[in-house]
Amino acid sequence: MLLRMFLGSIISVTMAATNGQQEHGPPHPPPSPSSPPPPLLLVSFDGFRADYLWQYPMPNLELLYRGGVLVEELTNIFSTKTFPNHYSLVTGLYAESHGILASNMYDAAHNKTFSLAHDQDPFWWSQALPLWLTALDSNYSTAAAMWPGSDVAIGNRTATHFLPYNASMPFAERLAKVSSWLRGSEQERGVMFTALYWEEPDRTGHKYGPDNTSAMTQALKEVDDHVGLLVSELQRAGLWGRVNVLVTSDHGMTQCSAQRLIRLDDCLHPNNYTLVDLAPVTALLPTQDADKVFDLLDKCHPHMTAYQKKAIPDRLHYRNNPRVQPIILLADEGWMIIQRGDLLPTLGNHGYDNALPSMHPFLAASGPGFRQGYRMSGLQSVDVYPLMCHLLGVAPAPHNGSLAKARCLLQGEGCLDVALVAGVVVGVLLLLTSVTCLFGLMRPRGPRRPLQFRRLHLEEGEEEDDDEPLLD
Ligand SMILES: *[C@@H]1O[C@H](CO)[C@@H](O)[C@H](O)[C@H]1NC(C)=O
Ligand SMILES: *[C@@H]1O[C@H](CO)[C@@H](O)[C@H](O)[C@H]1NC(C)=O
Numbered sequence: 001m002l003l004r005m006f007l008g009s010i011i012s013v014t015m016a017a018t019n020g021q022q023e024h025g026p027p028h029p030p031p032s033p034s035s036p037p038p039p040l041l042l043v044s045f046d047g048f049r050a051d052y053l054w055q056y057p058m059p060n061l062e063l064l065y066r067g068g069v070l071v072e073e074l075t076n077i078f079s080t081k082t083f084p085n086h087y088s089l090v091t092g093l094y095a096e097s098h099g100i101l102a103s104n105m106y107d108a109a110h111n112k113t114f115s116l117a118h119d120q121d122p123f124w125w126s127q128a129l130p131l132w133l134t135a136l137d138s139n140y141s142t143a144a145a146m147w148p149g150s151d152v153a154i155g156n157r158t159a160t161h162f163l164p165y166n167a168s169m170p171f172a173e174r175l176a177k178v179s180s181w182l183r184g185s186e187q188e189r190g191v192m193f194t195a196l197y198w199e200e201p202d203r204t205g206h207k208y209g210p211d212n213t214s215a216m217t218q219a220l221k222e223v224d225d226h227v228g229l230l231v232s233e234l235q236r237a238g239l240w241g242r243v244n245v246l247v248t249s250d251h252g253m254t255q256c257s258a259q260r261l262i263r264l265d266d267c268l269h270p271n272n273y274t275l276v277d278l279a280p281v282t283a284l285l286p287t288q289d290a291d292k293v294f295d296l297l298d299k300c301h302p303h304m305t306a307y308q309k310k311a312i313p314d315r316l317h318y319r320n321n322p323r324v325q326p327i328i329l330l331a332d333e334g335w336m337i338i339q340r341g342d343l344l345p346t347l348g349n350h351g352y353d354n355a356l357p358s359m360h361p362f363l364a365a366s367g368p369g370f371r372q373g374y375r376m377s378g379l380q381s382v383d384v385y386p387l388m389c390h391l392l393g394v395a396p397a398p399h400n401g402s403l404a405k406a407r408c409l410l411q412g413e414g415c416l417d418v419a420l421v422a423g424v425v426v427g428v429l430l431l432l433t434s435v436t437c438l439f440g441l442m443r444p445r446g447p448r449r450p451l452q453f454r455r456l457h458l459e460e461g462e463e464e465d466d467d468e469p470l471l472d
């Protein structure tokens with residue numbers, strides 16, 4: 001009887017792990033094998049920290065993921081900056097492998113400099129192949145609206161359609177472009193993949209700091225209104241329910257303070273290094289004695305860790321690239337590295353260690369390829385690329401992600417939540433072991449007493465293991 005109960009619970013929990021928590025609404029019809037897959041729209045709202053989802057009302061976004069899937073926290077890549085993470089989402093590669101390591105870079109061998117204002121040289125982007133190019137190889141047309149890198153001719157190619165970066169172009173105008181690309185025209189079939197980028201809530205997070213709830217409330221209401229606009233535009237165009245839509249972000253945000261400044265000039269003279277990037281990950285090139293420079297920086301500040309290139313931890317995947325400078329300085333969460341003075345550059349920032357939850361974004365998705373009303377607590381951002389390739393039926397380029405866990409998000413996929421199943425099995429084994437031990441302990445006490453007698457004993461307060469529910 002006990003055994004049957006345990007087996008029953010194993011089976012039911014395993015089924016729950018396999019099928020997701022709740023499924024509702026009619027299932028989408030499976031696509032016929034010959035028809036092309038549904039088009040894919042990837043949307044990024046820059047700097048959308050995962051917990052904004054619960055801290056602020058997000059009615060439109062909630063409607064989207066309730067009818068689809070939600071990954072509550074996406075572990076992004078180091079450095080937790082905008083360009084590295086946007087390129088990671090569309091390549092599935094860590095920064096050391098796709099080559100966009102920071103907002104400011106220097107390549108000593110080629111004497112080239114990269115910055116957000118000068119990012120157009122294909123040299124920087126050509127260590128990887130973004131999805132808008134991968135999908136061209138399957139003869140699909142593709143598009144991108146201001147996604148970082150999408151206005152650069154990588155390997156001499158761009159997406160079929162793209163918009164040059166223009167910060168003052170409103171969301172509605174970018175969305176109108178995306179919608180027309182997806183619809184296509186009489187001359188041209190609609191695109192199979194398009195990406196859409198929007199600057200908020202990053203801009204407000206930097207300017208006012210994520211702890212300014214009145215500023216963030218307003219910025220996030222605007223973002224949620226944009227999600228509403230996106231859904232209604234897709235509905236108007238007859239695309240809603242026929243397109244797989246992913247809404248995600250590149251990184252989170254944390255509060256900074258003028259009380260948490262680290263001044264490099266306090267530790268060494270600026271003549272000793274060339275500054276490549278500053279905060280919160282400082283990259284520098286020593287001009288003279290590199291070991292001496294490192295020693296000075298190493299003991300510079302308790303809230304700053306200095307790494308020589310060879311000692312950068314594996315888990316950051318931030319070493320195997322000539323664009324990584326000989327010395328990297330990493331500030332603790334909320335600390336800012338500056339050269340001198342008392343000026344806090346921004347009230348909010350990101351770029352910190354990607355193990356910090358405050359640096360993590362989320363992922364929501366909806367469409368014929370996704371389950372409905374399914375939630376997952378976490379996923380790696382490098383897993384998004386193989387997921388998108390799978391949805392498009394496109395062969396992925398070499399990447400660092402995995403489809404194993406992301407598969408659970410998909411409609412009609414047999415998916416085993418390995419962690420949950422393993423947890424259940426271990427739990428049941430522990431329970432079985434302890435029950436066996438209990439019976440083992442009881443047995444040597446001689447012949448079993450009648451049930452009533454044992455109850456009486458309990459009422460008298462005698463210490464005894466409470467195994468009543470098991471015997472009933
Ligand atoms: C590197 O390029 C800069 C201009 O971009 C130039 O001033 C400098 O001399 C170059 N250095 C070397 C070593 O070629
Ligand atoms: C793409 O089209 C070209 C030219 O029509 C053809 O040679 C190639 O096999 C196609 N590739 C795929 C993946 O369908």
Ligand SMILES: *[C@@H]1O[C@H](CO)[C@@H](O)[C@H](O)[C@H]1NC(C)=O
Pocket residue numbers: 155156
């Ligand atoms: C890129 O395209 C241009 C013109 O289409 C051509 O002249 C050039 O050789 C190409 N470069 C590479 C690296 O393929």
Ligand SMILES: *[C@@H]1O[C@H](CO)[C@@H](O)[C@H](O)[C@H]1NC(C)=O
Pocket residue numbers: 166167168169170173
């Ligand atoms: C940027 O977009 C705005 C709004 O559509 C437009 O008025 C402006 O001309 C654009 N700027 C450039 C350089 O294209």
Ligand SMILES: *[C@@H]1O[C@H](CO)[C@@H](O)[C@H](O)[C@H]1NC(C)=O
Pocket residue numbers: 208212214215216218
């Ligand atoms: C918070 O942001 C608002 C703008 O939305 C600004 O007026 C206000 O001064 C900020 N408060 C603080 C404490 O920074």
Ligand SMILES: *[C@@H]1O[C@H](CO)[C@@H](O)[C@H](O)[C@H]1NC(C)=O
Pocket residue numbers: 269271272288289292293
């Ligand atoms: C740092 O620069 C100063 C001023 O140029 C110089 O005197 C000093 O020797 C340098 N220190 C190191 C460790 O290179």
Ligand SMILES: *[C@@H]1O[C@H](CO)[C@@H](O)[C@H](O)[C@H]1NC(C)=O
Pocket residue numbers: 093094097317398399400
């Ligand atoms: C990431 O993927 C690239 C391309 O396949 C590979 O070269 C690199 O070694 C991978 N990185 C890790 C940490 O596995």
Ligand SMILES: [Zn+2]
Pocket residue numbers: 046047081082083202250251
């Ligand atoms: Zn960003």
